[in-house]
Amino acid sequence: MIANYGYKDGSGDYFIAIDTDKCDGCKDCVSACPYGVLDVGPDQNDPLSDNEVAFVTEAERKKIKYTCAPCKPMTNRPPLPCIASCKQKAISHSW
Amino acid sequence: MVEQQRTELWRWTESRWMNPDLDWRGKLITSGIDVGSVSSQAVILTDGELYAYSNMRTGVDSPDSAMKAINWAMENTGLTLKDLAYTVGTGYGRVNVPFSQRAITEIACHARGGNFMYGPTVRTILDMGGQDCKAIHCDEKGKVTNFLMNDKCAAGTGRGMEVFADLLGVSINDVGDLSLQVDKEPPPVSSTCVVYAKTEATGLLREGWPKNKVLAAYCSAMAHRIMTLLERIGVEEDFAITGGIAKNKGVVTRLEKEVGIPIMKTKYDTQIAGAIGAALFAKALLEKTKK
DSSP, X not given: OEEEEEEEETTEEEEEEEETTTOOOOOHHHXXXXXXXXXXXXXXXXXXXXXXXXXXXXXXXTTHHHHSGGGOOSSSOOOOHHHHHOTTOOEEEOO | OOOOOOOOTTOOOOEEEEOTTOOOTTSOEEEEEEEOSSEEEEEEEETTEEEEEEEEEOOSOXXXXXXXXXXXXXXXXXXXXXXXXXXXXXXXXXXGOTXXXXXXXXXXXXXXXXXXXXXXXXXXXXXXXXXXXXXXXXXXXXXXXXXXXXXXXXXXXXXXXXXXXXXXXXXXXXXXXXXXXXXXXOOOOSOOSHHHHXXXXXXXXXXXXXXXXXXXXXXXXXXXXXXXXXXXXXXXXXXXXXXXXXXXXXXXXXXXXXXXXXXXXXXXXXXXXXXXXXXHHHHHXXXXXXX
């Protein structure tokens, strides 16, 4: 499942997509994110599965444009810590 | 004495349905309660078959709304809360359903419910709810394969439509039909935000636009806005719309034109998709624990 967390408002699209088929629940992204945007737990959108997967925390879903901003400078943008930490390449950002 | 007049044009019709041919006695009864931002639904299934449902407005108190919905669905059936073997709550108020055993996200429930209502061929479900909008892809079993939800902004949702019905003095049930009574499609209102769109519409009315033309402009802006959201995950056939806005022909017809794929029809009330999904999950979870 591709889980798109985030929102679209007047200023643009802000979505973090997590491919739960690739995600193995290793929690590398949880410790890599400096702002606690990601967490790992039971798949909320697949209640019949017992696998643990990464998701964007409820508290951050509506403000990732701002929370993620420090990792996204306008120039010389380094690789995002969450994406770089994911060995399964399960995370992507829309902006 | 001051005379006060109060009209509630945004008030949509609440409904209740029961299958008179089914008898619940001796069967496995599961229920799903969808406490949404605007409406609450309760669905009762007997052995996985739709037995009864209710669809009403959510009040300020989520537990109370859940109780009211289930009590209305159980009315004159002889059922009591004790007869419900398993109840799943979903929607915004899902953790506030006092008699439920589990809360499941509306994403999962809408996919499952959509699969039940529209059949296994449905691949894209667009839920246009009271305060959010969800685009969901699912497989033939109703399992979510891709989803996107926007609940930060109320543009393109039922709440926005309520605001417009109120502004134009048109009953919310008539908005869709009225908006289609235009000779030429007017340009959509330029803003997607409900508040700005309302300001713009007021301006258009002052310019002398008739109500139906303003409604057409808003419905088409809404359809366009939803389309941009849908484009992110794409539309796969078959395509179905659930939620309250699915009953608004003005938005649905325009969206159908933009997407270019026919929208599936159903004999069920489009607002109960989430609650049906919850009740189906209740059955599945009960069977899973018994194994």
